Amino acid sequence: MRSASIEKPSQNNIRKPCALKKGDTVGIVAPSSPAFEAGNLTFATDWLQKLGIKYKLGTHIGKSYSSYAGDDQARAEDFQRLWDDDEVSAILPLRGGAGATRLLPLLDFSLFARKPKILVGFSDITALLVAIHQQSNLVTFHGPTLGLMFETAYTHAYYQKAVMSISPLGAVSDPPLEPWGSEYPPRRLVIAPGKGRGRLTGGCLTLIRGLMGTPYEMETAGRIVFLEDVDEEPHNIDRMLSQLVLAGKFDNAAGIIIGDCSGCRPGGSKRSILPLNMSVEAILKERLGKLGIPVIFGLKFGHTADKITLPLGVMASLDTAGGASNQVRFDIEEAACVDKTAILKK
């Protein structure tokens, strides 16, 4: 096999996948945990049919080894076989769970560089999004897994905008508010004011933390970094953020966007509860409030029903200088996908 030398990602040489369109075929895989039940799959494939998209199934999506969909070798083989298949134009993990990080040493990153394809997921899939984005210099997508891309109208609209279009996502809007009642956190609570511009990177904090000190550690210089988690105690969020701060990960970053972080409140984990714990908001102010870069908390991505699809590797800007939530501007300035004909011309 030809070993492609993969240059470090930069604005000039970033690889973009072809936008997904009607008539295309996608590969359904389970690099982390298996399908809960066969019925979960049926609902997702019905949605693909509605969109006019065909699919091929990985052979291990229903297998099980501990909480993983088969052993590491089997999951890696499935993932790479479908990626290598020239009829497949997008790789759509059915769900996250646990186990994707275990695959990283088994992957041939030159394959993903040679054949740029759409990869969409969140939570455990973060490990693949960050590693493949960096090692293969490819735009990858932090968005709903296949089993969740139809969860709400907002989620589905941003999914289509991100992977089925060659236009930039543009100014990001929030899902509509309920007419009555309150919601916490607000979608764009300003933790630190400022303005920043850079390429996007990020994902689920637990997974990002798990890549620290490894060859796949997240690169943050000049980036707008988005992070979120689910059902974690605030002190565990603090420990992970403190690790990133200690490692200098925000020293040269352009901005930080913290997601809604569903269930991340004292007692939320049911796992390691401590008395008198702070809120995530208080922790963010202590750890990220004085870095000199813009920071917001509450954007809807990751473990919430409403979620934006965020492409890793495209230019974006964050402006929190106004200080008020309703003045925060988050723009994704650059398209994440290219048109198939543009690729053929190259």
Add this chain to the structure above:
Amino acid sequence: MLIKPPSLKSKDRIALLAPASRPAKPSALKRAEAVVSAMGFVPVAGAHALDTHGAMAGTDQARLSDLATALEDDSIAAIWFLTGGFGSLHLIPDLPYDTFAKKPKIVLGADDTSHLLFAMHKQAHVVTFYGNNLDRIDSKAAVERMACFFSGRAYGAGSDDIGPDYSAPLFPSMQVKDKVVADFCYSPVAAVKEGRVLAGNLTALVSLFGTRFEPQLAETILLLEDRNERNDILDRWFTTLYISNKLATVAALGLGHFENCGTRKSANMLSFEELVADRVSALNLPTCFNLPFGQSSDCAIVPLGLKASIDTGAGSLRYLESAFAD
């Protein structure tokens, strides 16, 4: 060059600090003082031990000040921690490591305070001690054993508990447990290896990854434990060790007590032992599970940095040098 602290003498003053979470209640501090007095030492509680700042015992500045003061104070012979919890990671960029190297003293901790033990050992090259925080000392035997350990005295000599190779009286607690471990040890890869011991909490070790405080793992006998955590989360952190390519460089791996760890009501999950074994077997890395090492008072106190020999097949660890300067 490894720096060793002096062992303790009767009436030595011991600082009782809370660099992470605070003791559960004011009487927990009184209890810790009584435990230390019962060992024949003089307890000196940190000024901020009962402060509150979120789940921590005071602000970062307050906790740091207690620790720095105790390190600087020549009248303090040892620093023991009252409890673990959360917060010690915040302190490590600002600790006076030079002072610690110049005035080495016994620092004992466990759980979250593992961050401090790793960082202080790495930055100052001083032997630090992984064993228990004071809130876990729960028997008269544990009080006696800990006093003997840090005084360099044999514990239980002549009793039936002592294993056949009772040749290193400096580490009686590990010797006592040797025999027990041999009965229960699970060893996916059995071998005898020598190396310097590095011991601590798995979550804390991985929390230092990518920072300048990340311990050097190459050629160490790496001993790991954790508490109150689910198998798949433990596997996440073990996976970090594995994919970092650093696991492959350790001489041997010893897994201790994983207290209150397990599937924690999640169905369809293998044990942590099996999740670790698939990769240590692939690496042919000498490994054993169920070493008497962890956070409870019946666990061995493990000094970081000493040369030792581990027999993973038998589940025994033998030190090749003393932990103390005298």
